[in-house]
Amino acid sequence: MSIKYTPDHEWIEVHGDGTATVGITVHAQDALGDVVFVDLPEVGKTYAEKEVAGVVESVKAAADVYMPVDGEITEVNESLRDDPSLANSDPLKAGWFFKVKLSNPAQLDPLMDATAYDALLKTL
Template identity: 70%
Template sequence: MTTKFTADHEWINIEDHDAAVVGITHHAQDALGDVVFVDLPEVGKSYRKGEVAGVVESVKAAADIYSPVSGEVVEVNEALRSDPALANSDPLGEGWFFKIKISNMAEFDELMDAPAYDALLAKG
């Protein structure tokens, strides 16, 4: 299981060879505050790396969710639609947003590992 991070505070985790799971980081959910709504991508839709794939709204703000890699969405977290607070309570687990079939593994390899992401956060 390999987890990588983006500068936009998304994480992506390859669980198996079929798809990677995408969500927002602890830092992102903390900055947003209480999440009240999520707009998830459409299953079957393809995104390019960096393209807006969804929106998360909180009591403080709305933020775009960017696709960390190019690929096709193969599943969305329906539980998040009915309980958006999962993005706050378990952002790296049950609060995941969507699963994507990666079309270019080189894009995944270019993302930050945990120490690099921690260094980004330390810079402020």
Template identity: 65%
Template sequence: MTVKYTNDHEWIQLEDHEAAVVGITLHAQDALGDVVFVDLPEVGKVFAKGEVAGVVESVKAAADIYMPIAGEVTEVNEDLRENPSLANNDPMGNGWFFKILIKDMAEFDVLMDEPDYQKFLKEST
């Protein structure tokens, strides 16, 4: 499955040609520390690329979760709401935040792939 990354440290993974899963990267999780609360978007809400779609709070800080591409939220991770530590233990798996119906695949195509994201991390630290 194709995974892409944003400058704001969200990841987005295609499930099929029009659906994707969104979460925070391992780098974001490491920077935040122990996640204690997540505010997830409402199912059915439509976001533009870059809009704040949720909030994650940790013992260190709170951070906005930005929509990596335009889309409609189709599902949220209720397990994450109940157990925010999933974002610590498995941020790229069971710690996903929400699923979306993609509005514009061109926005997905221009996001960073894994090698570009790793290069971005090295250049930004």
């Protein structure tokens, strides 16, 4: 399993079975502040890369959650819907947003690894 990052501050953890888990990064949740609501995608729906697949709202702002790759939603994190603060307290584990079956794994190639993402954050 490997984690990749988008310039829009989503992370995607790739699993060996052609699926991946998606969430927002620590930087994103820090910038948003206390998350109070999440709008998760519909299981079974297919999204294109960079298409809005969800929304996260905080006391400070609302932000779109973009699909990092083409794929079909296979599962959403119902715990996050029930307790949106998981996006703040554990954004890389319990605060994941959805799981996706990858349509085109090659779309992962241009995404950033942790080192490249850290370098991006230093420019913000």
